[in-house]
Amino acid sequence: MEEALGVNVDTIEKIYNTVAEFLVNYSFQVLGAIIILILGWIFARWLSKLIVRFCDGKKVDVTLAKFIGSCTYLLILACFVIIALGKFGISVAPFVAAVGALTLGAGLALQGPVSNYGAGFIIILTRPFVVGNTISVAGISGVVEEVKLGMTLMRTEDDELIVVPNRHLIGEVLYNSFENKIVEGTVGIAYGSDTDMVIETLTQRLQEMDCVAATPKLKIGIEDFGENGIIIGLRYWVPAKNYFSHKYAVNAVVYRTLQEENVSIPFPQREVRMVQ
Template identity: 50%
Template sequence: MIDDELEQLEQVYQLVVNYLVEYSFQVVGAFIILGIGLLAAKLLSSAVVRLLQRRHVDVTLTGFMGSVTKILVLTCFVIISLGKFGITVAPFVAALGAATFGAGLALQGPVSNYGAGLAIILSRTFTIGDTVTVNGCSGIVKDIRLAHTLLETEDAEIITIPNKQIIGEVIHNSFSSKVVESTIGIDYAASPELAIQTIKNVLEENASVSKEPSFQVGIDSFGDFSIAIGLRYWVPMGAYFESKYQVNLAVFDALKSKGIKIPFPRQDIYLHQKENG
């Protein structure tokens, strides 16, 4: 009984020794190849990022291309290291394809977000720092990830939008600024030219109002009680309401100082009394 166990142990020992003798160099070579692959992936990824940064490519696309480069290089070196053991990668590729197909069917919603994120990054419909409105949500683009996009509002709220809900929707991109459109009524007895110039002076003096694109001021319409002066100007999204309220107050004070009245609807009622007798 003891002799049989010793014989089995000797066979196991001999098997291990034979394996190490036969495959030790392959194992060491595989680890060396993986180490070189990690270093090469890091260096090539950094080189791609620096190249795109020098060409002033937006940070989202730069980061994405760096990650793709690292994954591709690592994949190539893993395949090479597996070849050191005499392992054919064809069955693994087939199994990976089948697993990916099954996961795609099971996770159709989440996977479609990644596909939409890839489309957004490559098409560059908008980039980080742009001011966009999509699906009724407005804000500054803080980050574009494969699964979702992050917007930051003026109130410092973070809005997370799944990327599949962005693709195919109408996107308003005002880049770093957002337009303010408003009207103010002046009396028909006032000079429209004076009112327009007064409002232009206010917008010119306000540091928050963008000079490019330039603001626009002119007669918008003619109402029953007033001439509507329309004004359009651009302000930073992060200070949208603050800038709008400042301009409104400054326009009101400036028109008042010029003696330009802002009329309001008025209705005169006449009472006729019948004479007695």
């Protein structure tokens, strides 16, 4: 019991002597390193916020402004950490080399995510679309809800959230119809109908609908001549968030208008003759 107690006392004494010796030799270095880290943290936060406010004043995209501010914060803080390590006599050269090798390995392992961030940076800089625009790319269409560095979030009319990695938006043919989306429809009328009256009446009725955008202007005209009748083409723009509901409402108005004007909609007919 006494021997074990003696061993514990010796161990505690050695630890105490080691700590005391460390504090005597490196107390000022530790204090200086702590002060440097605190000053570095304060300065990094101040400079980061200053850059974000400056970008906001220059009407820079919010996501890009925050990204630049975060990069500035990390860069300044890293510089102060290296300075603090130097207070202990630690050489930063091997540390920098290790960080470089680690960064290279991480870059090779994370090519997909890194390319997404690079593409997101390009999107924010060039601004081919912004929040609220309706875009179509690679067979996917929706309203842009949020643009992040790694991905773009889109929302469909069915309230489905589509997450598109940004690398799929760069280098592809991208259609941007902004807030509205075009609807292209047709309706057939019988040969002999007054096409001028039909076009004028449909144009007036559609212009009275709130869901049909005033700009760009709708276009209605003769699109083709079918086997059974004249094909009237309709091109108009509606808010993309309710694309299908607006399209169906316009189709109903077109049908009722033709009925009210006694314009017949032809249908395929076949005449069969019996030869005796």
